[in-house]
Amino acid sequence: MSVVVGSVRGVDVEGRIRELADQVVVLRDAYYRGSPLVADAEYDGIEDELRGLIEANPELAPDPNPLDQVGAPAVLHAPVRHSRPMLSLEKATKAEQVAAFFARFPGQPVVVMPKLDGLSLALVYRDGGLLRAVTRGDGTTGDDVTQLVRALVGGVPSRIDAPGVVEVRGEAVMLRSTFTAYNAAHPDKPLINPRNAAAGTLRAKDPATVAGRNLTFFAFDLDASAAEADLELGLTTLGFAAADMRHCHEAEAAQAVITEIEQHRNDLDYDLDGAVLRLADRGAYAAAGTRSNSPRGALAFKFAAEEKSTVLSDVLWDVGKTGKIAPVAQLEPVFVGGTTVTRATLANQEVIKARGIRIGDTVLVRRAGDVIPFVAGVLDESKRTGAEREIVPPSECPSCGQGLIEQGNSRELFCTNVACPAQTVRRLVHWASRAAADIEAVGPVWIERLAEAGILEHPSDFYTLTKDQLLEFDRVGEVSATRMIDSIAASRPVGLRRALIGLAIPMASEGTATRLCRAGFGSLEEVADADVERLVSVEDIGPRVAASLTEHLRRLRPELDRLRALGVSLDVRDEDLPPVISSDAPLAGKTVVVTGAINDPRTGEKVPRPTFQRLCEKAGATTASSVSASTDMLITGADVGASKLTKAEKHEVAVVDQSEIWQLLITAGIV
Numbered sequence: 001m002s003v004v005v006g007s008v009r010g011v012d013v014e015g016r017i018r019e020l021a022d023q024v025v026v027l028r029d030a031y032y033r034g035s036p037l038v039a040d041a042e043y044d045g046i047e048d049e050l051r052g053l054i055e056a057n058p059e060l061a062p063d064p065n066p067l068d069q070v071g072a073p074a075v076l077h078a079p080v081r082h083s084r085p086m087l088s089l090e091k092a093t094k095a096e097q098v099a100a101f102f103a104r105f106p107g108q109p110v111v112v113m114p115k116l117d118g119l120s121l122a123l124v125y126r127d128g129g130l131l132r133a134v135t136r137g138d139g140t141t142g143d144d145v146t147q148l149v150r151a152l153v154g155g156v157p158s159r160i161d162a163p164g165v166v167e168v169r170g171e172a173v174m175l176r177s178t179f180t181a182y183n184a185a186h187p188d189k190p191l192i193n194p195r196n197a198a199a200g201t202l203r204a205k206d207p208a209t210v211a212g213r214n215l216t217f218f219a220f221d222l223d224a225s226a227a228e229a230d231l232e233l234g235l236t237t238l239g240f241a242a243a244d245m246r247h248c249h250e251a252e253a254a255q256a257v258i259t260e261i262e263q264h265r266n267d268l269d270y271d272l273d274g275a276v277l278r279l280a281d282r283g284a285y286a287a288a289g290t291r292s293n294s295p296r297g298a299l300a301f302k303f304a305a306e307e308k309s310t311v312l313s314d315v316l317w318d319v320g321k322t323g324k325i326a327p328v329a330q331l332e333p334v335f336v337g338g339t340t341v342t343r344a345t346l347a348n349q350e351v352i353k354a355r356g357i358r359i360g361d362t363v364l365v366r367r368a369g370d371v372i373p374f375v376a377g378v379l380d381e382s383k384r385t386g387a388e389r390e391i392v393p394p395s396e397c398p399s400c401g402q403g404l405i406e407q408g409n410s411r412e413l414f415c416t417n418v419a420c421p422a423q424t425v426r427r428l429v430h431w432a433s434r435a436a437a438d439i440e441a442v443g444p445v446w447i448e449r450l451a452e453a454g455i456l457e458h459p460s461d462f463y464t465l466t467k468d469q470l471l472e473f474d475r476v477g478e479v480s481a482t483r484m485i486d487s488i489a490a491s492r493p494v495g496l497r498r499a500l501i502g503l504a505i506p507m508a509s510e511g512t513a514t515r516l517c518r519a520g521f522g523s524l525e526e527v528a529d530a531d532v533e534r535l536v537s538v539e540d541i542g543p544r545v546a547a548s549l550t551e552h553l554r555r556l557r558p559e560l561d562r563l564r565a566l567g568v569s570l571d572v573r574d575e576d577l578p579p580v581i582s583s584d585a586p587l588a589g590k591t592v593v594v595t596g597a598i599n600d601p602r603t604g605e606k607v608p609r610p611t612f613q614r615l616c617e618k619a620g621a622t623t624a625s626s627v628s629a630s631t632d633m634l635i636t637g638a639d640v641g642a643s644k645l646t647k648a649e650k651h652e653v654a655v656v657d658q659s660e661i662w663q664l665l666i667t668a669g670i671v
């Protein structure tokens with residue numbers, strides 16, 4: 001499209017190129033200083049348009065061309081020149097571009113790995129000792145951040161077993177778990193996203209000011225005269241955690257790995273914004289050389305954006321099932337994380353205050369996987385017109401009008417009225433939800449109508465509904481009334497675990513319900529009658545959760561009796577008991593590690609690794625994520641990384657092809 005714009009505007013092309021080039025410079029500068037003005041996806045759009053115009057009109061290329069430059073002329077505290085430039089990467093979004101990359105290097109194996117979203121670091125070792133750690137900077141000169149790296153970055157060995165000068169490059173990321181924990185502990189100064197957090201951490205002048213902001217290093221590049229030719233093997237032999245690399249010999253296999261990485265991007269504890277393809281052989285990579293700002297021997301495949309900016313048009317205060325009143329952002333529709341988002345959470349009033357968010361602001365919205373979209377912060381405050389409005393928390397419940405109470409450090413608001421209509425509806429909707437009783441045919445709209453009519457207040461009321469009662473409502477026929485009654489009836493065997501989930505006890509999670517079942521509780525009444533002491537003896541149940549369980553279940557005790565009387569089972573179900581593994585299970589007592597791509601041999605279909613691991617567990621195995629001395633067996637799928645095999649060899653672990661395990665699973669009747 002950008003090229004069309006250029007040719008239509010004709011004489012304007014030169015002006016447009018200048019405008020875009022200026023924008024790129026300004027946006028990069030802000031970004032590398034730690035306060036981005038737009039989301040990455042929008043910045044990339046500007047670069048793409050500029051690139052398109054310059055390709056169509058090479059004679060109009062600006063001089064200097066910002067697209068030929070890397071990073072930004074950052075403010076450097078302690079400049080260090082790199083041994084060779086730290087470059088950007090050529091970008092691809094289509095399978096044809098992957099095929100073209102393979103065609104350029106016939107016969108060369110390629111590793112495909114996640115493109116981690118952090119910041120790159122060069123680690124220089126001399127005679128085994130860490131000499132310095134340097135940021136990318138403008139690609140030629142970076143900042144010496146050795147002190148900070150020693151204090152805060154995990155995965156950087158202070159000594160390695162290698163002579164002479166060795167340079168390892170990789171990405172320092174803030175793990176998602178660290179990011180979440182940090183923001184929970186510092187509601188007054190939240191970090192906007194893990195990438196920005198990592199970059200900001202290594203810009204600090206004094207490690208003390210960024211305590212707790214721990215980062216993790218994953219290596220993806222190695223310069224050493226006496227190391228293995230294979231990149232991954234070279235890195236892991238020296239003791240570095242490498243980005244998960246998969247060896248591929250042709251474009252199709254690489255494309256499959258790229259797709260797999262994208263599909264599983266949210267199972268990982270770090271952000272990734274794409275996959276990187278790179279020649280596996282270090283010599284071949286070096287021989288391929290570089291362009292003005294990117295190596296020829298690598299290619300970055302970009303994934304769909306998980307962050308975008310949009311306008312916050314309003315804030316509503318939503319009453320939840322536990323009475324919590326939470327701010328919900330109303331957004332101008334924006335396509336992010338694979339769907340169009342119009343609502344996002346704003347957490348609580350303290351978060352709003354800390355992030356300085358106002359109605360009318362251009363905000364950054366983040367949606368990663370199944371995580372509820374949330375407003376991460378305000379972008380570009382200079383866009384404010386003065387028409388923005390403060391976000392004012394309500395002083396009374398938007399549903400029942402009762403005064404609110406504030407709780408905890410983040411001053412969360414609660415309506416404590418047990419008869420609050422909004423809460424009643426939310427609790428009923430929760431009881432009917434899939435994770436609980438799963439009353440599929442009675443959706444939220446119906447629940448609200450039935451509650452308004454006064455015939456639905458407690459979960460037990462579902463089980464007294466009659467077809468005649470339903471037929472009295474507008475637009476309800478015989479068929480839908482029967483469907484609803486049948487669906488309610490089918491939910492009677494709900495059982496201990498899902499009934500407990502359905503009752504939405506504050507602080508009790510789905511995991512709490514699972515653990516109570518596994519700990520030997522036979523019914524919900526038994527949980528309700530247990531004292532705190534017995535509850536805390538269950539693994540992972542602490543005193544606060546136990547107190548909440550006893551308090552709320554005691555209040556709900558009459559409701560449990562009503563449910564029972566109406567034929568609802570609150571007993572533990574077989575499927576919720578710990579699996580019984582007999583000593584003759586085919587993998588009993590074995591600790592196994594699964595690696596590579598797993599396919600069901602009967603259908604040829606791909607099987608996600610966690611699913612296959614669960615099958616192994618059913619066969620008696622304990623699964624682990626990495627090979628160690630206690631591993632009994634490494635189960636290999638297709639395209640296995642060299643490092644796992646080397647490690648298995650080192651620890652004398654049996655390497656077993658997946659086909660043998662499938663055979664065991666089939667014979668034992670597990671699949």
Ligand SMILES: NC(=O)c1ccc[n+]([C@@H]2O[C@H](COP(=O)([O-])OP(=O)(O)OC[C@H]3O[C@@H](n4cnc5c(N)ncnc54)[C@H](O)[C@@H]3O)[C@@H](O)[C@H]2O)c1
Nearest residue numbers: 027028031036038039040043088089114115116120220276
């Ligand atoms: N929001 C903004 O205003 C703004 C402004 C400028 C740049 N940006 C963003 O910054 C990025 C700019 O590109 P860039 O040149 O910094 O990075 P890039 O996207 O070209 O990729 C190069 C970088 O990828 C990293 N990387 C992660 N995993 C890797 C792996 N396995 N192998 C090799 N490299 C790996 C390295 O740090 C390397 O420096 C883009 O994502 C862009 O959206 C945003």
Ligand SMILES: [Zn+2]
Nearest residue numbers: 397400415420
């Ligand atoms: Zn209320």
